[in-house]
Amino acid sequence: MLPELSPRAQKLVEVLTKFVNEDCVPNEERFAREFGQGAQRWQAIPPILEELKIKARSLGLWNLFIPKEYPESPGLTNYEYAHLCEIMDTGNMEVLIKYGNAAQKKKWLVPLMEGKIRSAFAMTEPAVPSSNATNISCSLKKVQGGYIVDGKKWWISGAGGPRCKVFIVMVRSGKSNEELMRDPNNIGLQQIHKQHSVVIVPADTPGVTVVRPLTVFGYDDADHGGHCEVVFDNVFIPTENMVLGEGRGFEIIQGRLGPGRLHHAMRALGQAERALDTMVGRAISREIQGIPLSSRGVVLEWIAKSRIEIESARLLVLSAAHAVDTKGASKSKAEIAMAKVAVPAITLGVIDRAIQLHGAMGVGQDTPLAGMYAGVRTLRIADGPDEVHLEQLGRNEVKKYKARHASKL
Known part of the structure; x- marks a missing residue:
């Protein structure tokens, strides 16, 4: 049974969702414009980005990812942060926070x-x-x-x-x-x-x-x-x-990669939600021979399957986050691995349906779908390819079976 979200975390979800929907998403075109073209893009710091950072800090939406056991943390559990991470990005400071x-x-x-x-x-x-x-x-x-x-x-x-x-x-x-x-x-x-x-x-x-x-x-x-x-x-x-010390590199990367894999899954969920929202918007607005796509059975099936898959993936992520809170990352490797493997694959399926519904527009630059697909596809390779995690998960299942049936073998 997963715990109820704390009132503080619920409030943060509300504030963050409002900030993203009203301040970030509407400014995506401005960001792209200020970011520029060609070589300029590698040196640009768009003013809108700095404006949004100032507002985010004023709203208390800053460095929320830092685990609560560290003095630099805002005090959220991994389970609480999981509800926030799918709405936003995360930091890259874990090594220094934990081991510096x-x-x-x-x-x-x-x-x-x-x-x-x-x-x-x-x-x-x-x-x-x-x-x-x-x-x-x-x-x-x-x-x-x-x-x-x-x-x-x-x-x-x-x-x-x-x-x-x-x-x-x-x-x-x-x-x-x-x-x-x-x-x-x-x-x-x-x-x-x-x-x-x-x-x-x-x-x-x-x-x-x-x-x-x-x-x-x-x-x-x-x-x-x-x-x-x-x-x-x-x-x-x-x-x-x-x-930390010579020869302690593996200790460090294992401490970083576990939560990092989970953060990847959390962020992928957010992209799945946006892909579904884009899909539904397209289905409602696009008509063929005067009939909206949202009335077509196959389109409704795509939407329904996407919602089922996203909710299933979210439960995997929340369960893994709660396991890290209660057991620690080192004892939650199976939960983290399941989320790491399943969520990107599910997200890719949702994005793919959204692309299909948009037709040629879906593979171009007028929607975020193609870029999202490229990014999420890399998660099946990043921080260990799916096959590595699946092999370990399978090996653990075999080990548990042998332990249960030891007396019969």
């Missing part, structure tokens, strides 16, 4: 929370299958006074924006997998999750180069900094830029 020391927080977290700068999390690499993070090869070498970072990353979201001032980078600080496998006593493989670290690299450090933006089905997503290829070439960072 006082000096790191003062230097980087404070301006991040104030919205003065942005950060980018650099993990994925082109040369290795990064869905298994033990393959990460961007190297960290200890030198006098600090470390040298060398390697190439890609699909680094936000790296191309003018306000991206800091990278949080996953690096290999220990032995390679090959070295561990050559250990004659096989002891090395037991240490495979202690060979990586997470470090802070200021974006203006010599040797850091944003090589190019990568496109998702042709979309460069420059409005939030794109998804870039980044090279770290003999980059020096001081010792104090190590997060």
Whole structure:
């Protein structure tokens, strides 16, 4: 049984919904206009964005995603935040909030929370299958006074924006997998999750180069900094830029990725809702031979199926969020994985129906549907492909069956 939403959270949902519907959505065209064209888009900070940030803060709609166990938090549970996240975007500060020391927080977290700068999390690499993070090869070498970072990353979201001032980078600080496998006593493989670290690299450090933006089905997503290829070439960072400690990279990314996967699912729900709203609007307004599409049985079926699927997906997300609140993220991996896999797939189905109903208009730039589809499709790959999570879920079901029937086997 899921708990009732607190009065405070209910009020926040009302305020946020009003803000998005009355201030954000109506200003989307102005944002696009102020954002500009061509190369200008990679340097633009649209005035409307700054105006909306000021209003959002005045309404108390600021940094709501930070878990309640941290002093920087506004005090919401994951379950409460789940109701809000599908209406808005979320932050990228979890690593510093959870694992940063006082000096790191003062230097980087404070301006991040104030919205003065942005950060980018650099993990994925082109040369290795990064869905298994033990393959990460961007190297960290200890030198006098600090470390040298060398390697190439890609699909680094936000790296191309003018306000991206800091990278949080996953690096290999220990032995390679090959070295561990050559250990004659096989002891090395037991240490495979202690060979990586997470470090802070200021974006203006010599040797850091944003090589190019990568496109998702042709979309460069420059409005939030794109998804870039980044090279770290003999980059020096001081010792104090190590997060938590050498060899603790896996501990950090596991602490970040669990809630991050759930936030992805929450936001996907919001896009599913908007796609359904767009679909219904089209069905009511579009007529064929004087008959509105909303009177057609197949269209009504699409609308009904979409509503059923969205409500089912929402229950998965809320259940996972509640599990994190009550059991902790480490003991809620199954719930998070189910939401991570199911919600993007359901959302893609809803968006696809909306596109179909719009015809040629649905794949163009006059609706948000094509861009939404491109973005949500990436979620089936981001933070671990669906297949990885499905394999683990299946393995757990087999394990539970064997445990139940141990005496009969």
